[in-house]
Amino acid sequence: MQRVYRKPAISFSLTKLLSLLAYPLSLSLLLVLLAILLMRWRRVAVTLLVIAFTWLYACSTALVADWLMASLENDYRPKAMSVLPGADAIVLLGGATRGDAHWSSMADLHTAADRITHSLALYQAGKAPLVLVSGGATTGSRPEAEQIGDYLELMGLPATALLLERQSRDTRQNAAYSRPLLEGRGVEKILLVTSAYHMPRAVPLFERAGFEVIPAPTDYQRLVGEAAVPRWLPTVEDLGRTTAAIKEYVGFAYYRAQGWL
Incomplete structure (x- = not known):
């Protein structure tokens, strides 16, 4: 409900x-x-x-x-693709692009662009037949859903498997506006793709919107190897x-x- x-x-x-x-x-x-x-x-x-x-x-x-x-x-550690369960749809939250750039036909990717590649990998692994991209626009720019959609299609996602939610401007609206788009397609179980540090807020919002949520986190921020700069230097x-x-x-x-x- x-x-x-x-x-x-x-x-x-x-x-x-x-x-x-x-x-x-x-x-x-x-x-x-x-x-x-x-x-x-x-x-x-x-x-x-x-x-x-x-x-x-x-x-x-x-x-x-x-x-x-x-x-x-x-609390949101990654799972191997082989053990990750399937779902009715993959929901990819915006935040992966900085916006359209001057003299470029594609949007400029943000540091969270892992969300795009991870969603495509899930689709190619057969985890869900549909990818919904959720992300609206600020004044004077294209909706981020369209910007991300351009990259997904460029990387081989069929247009028939792509659904765009263009109105949301925050995580709460991501969940609320995705619901009616997916409800008409019989989607109840979703693989939710966003940055791992964003999951604590995103998962309960989508659950309250009525979805059965399988977290599919990506864009982990801590590196394994030693950084070139000592950890105590800014x-x-x-x-x-x-x-x-x-x-x-x-x-x-x-x-x-x-x-x-």
Whole structure:
């Protein structure tokens, strides 16, 4: 049975804006700005600057990024293709592209492009006869479902096996808008494909939408080998991974507060 979601108390755009304040770079810059404004209170200003520097430095290291990612990924470890059960459809969540690029006929792939290749591998292994891509658009861009669909067809997925959900703008809408598209095709059991760190939020949302969900995680963020940079030194890549993990925690907390989880 499809669940009815309560109307959010805060608009989508405002929610995204407020969530930026929890991200390491944004929060550190805000603390620096406050320190500048409070320079007449030297001790307070210095304390804010120390907090800003320490927080940004820590969040830019592999030590913190790996720890946060592990807390999200550990419950969704990969299964061999041979033991993964079949389903009625594969549902691929957006987040794999950055959007259409100037002077290019294809969208620019994001770091989560593993979602595309993993979905295709599941289809080619005969795990489901249909792939639904869920992802809408921001103003002035094509829906991400169409962008990902271009890549799936380029890599050999038949157009008859591809279904696009073009309206959703967040994970809750991914689940809600996918339901009517798949319900008419008799789909009840799905293989849900998204990044492993996104699964804790995505799985319960699709279950509440009435699906029997088989997690098919991909895009794991912790590397096996030693990085070229020591784990205690900051890098832009590690800052990005920490930010992605914090975004998931913020999203989970917000969804829980809204009664969606």
